[in-house]
Amino acid sequence: MAQQTLANYLKTIRDTLDATLNLRFFPSELVERQTHPEIEFQDNAKLLMKPLIISKSDQEKCLVEASINSVRVSIAIKKNQDIEVLLTHMLERFLALRADKFYIMRKKPAHENYDFSFLITDEHLMKFKKEELINFILEFIQGIDKEINDMKLAIINQTRIAAAFFTNALANNPI
């Protein structure tokens, strides 16, 4: 059942992105001789679409904000325990440092409650295929959960071993 909801969640994101990633080159209406991602500046309400939130649970959600020449996708992942909050924060930092390699990664999440943001402009659509971008974001959402789970298990494992060493030392037993 849980798997099923993840698939539905991803499918909805896929269809939303498919409909919103129809971007074109668009010069600014307010500043002459300039082109900027309208969604980042938000200075012209006519060129923005209504933002959409796709949520799987209270914590897991995806915000898609579209405009005529750029789309911003923000992702929040579930954080039930303190250790998950810590891990997400570290991962966020790790990715922010490497954001240039991801091309569409935004160095800072666009909103406070979200962990990761992507910014896709019409120039990215020139470089990458639309399908490629969508699949990347879906893989990212699916992968990030797994990654944090794996790291959490690894940490628990390590602390267990460390605790064993520690108690062994206390008991003065040879290892």
Added chain:
Amino acid sequence: MQSSQAQVNRILPGISSFAWNRDCSKIAICPTNQEIWIFKTNSTADISKWERIQVLREHLNPVSSLDWHPLTNLLLSSSTDRGVIVWEESKDVQGLKPQLAVVKETKANIDAAWNHKGTKFCVGAASGNVFIGSFSEANNFWVGRATGKKVLHKSSVVSVRFDPQSGRVVASGSTDGTCQITTCFISGIDDSNNQGPFGSINTFGETLIKFQAQGWVNTVSFSSDANIFAYATHDCELNFIDVSKAAQKVKEKPEKVLYKGNPFLNCLFVNETTFIACGFDKVPFVFKKTASGWQFSKYLDDGINKVKEQQITSGSFDNAQAFFKRSETERASGVKLDDDVSIREMATKHQNYINCLKIYAGNAAKPQVISTSDINGFINYWDLQSL
């Protein structure tokens, strides 16, 4: 540069707009930047055999639209640097030479088009104005003036077209979600153009009819007899209107056609009962008028129904994804999307969205072969004889 161009069957880095000259012996291409490249086609459609003969570097910002008129042989280019240039083929200098054109736009020009005789042009601008340009004999340059003191649209005008019979009205589609037909009669130029339903118009800057759409209007088009008008919006609707009585300000109800797919960016009437539109779906759609109204007929490219053999992944990001796939052993258990979740690429001729559509063979009244370009620099040709 020339030799590297000749190797590939596409224009690098891409095409944002293009225009053919009268006999398709030359093509003007904007390679997504401020330059305009003129190619000699050597009467072949194969891009790898084309020869670049001139690079026009007058614009300062990316060129948004090109239109080469078949009768006057003048190339019109509009750019987001606020400028419009009319290029003429001169006798003393080889190639094209710019003529001065003055358009008092303050932001950017997005779309430009000639009228049927090549005597005046219209420019859609980011400020919401539509400019009508004509040649001023006294000053020896082209002057564009806005259709009125008041700005016509509340947002950018992304598509402008004259009516193909008289050129006395101009249709404009804008991102404010409206579409207008405005008069633009200029005495001295349009006096002899009195055919079609708008042939009796003699005012300037008067809005005849205005249509309200739910989303951005992406493209507008007249049929060759100027009786049918169509506009496509970003919420995937096509609207056909009978405008034969629009000159008397009689507003007919638009006939709405819904279709499955993504928005259109360009459209064209083949004849009064056949209509072609293309855009973000990578294939041209054909619409036909039947007894019950306009209906989707078929795709010009069958590839859209066929999934491409090679599955598309986020391949371009492989290096960046090293984070997820740290080792060979983990790669096996790495992230893989389910087949029904991931999006599949279709085997269409265009690999990216179609951004420009121009007639290749035939004329505006009877197009026989059309050509479409995508942002990756490919041009494809579609035969319309069988429609």
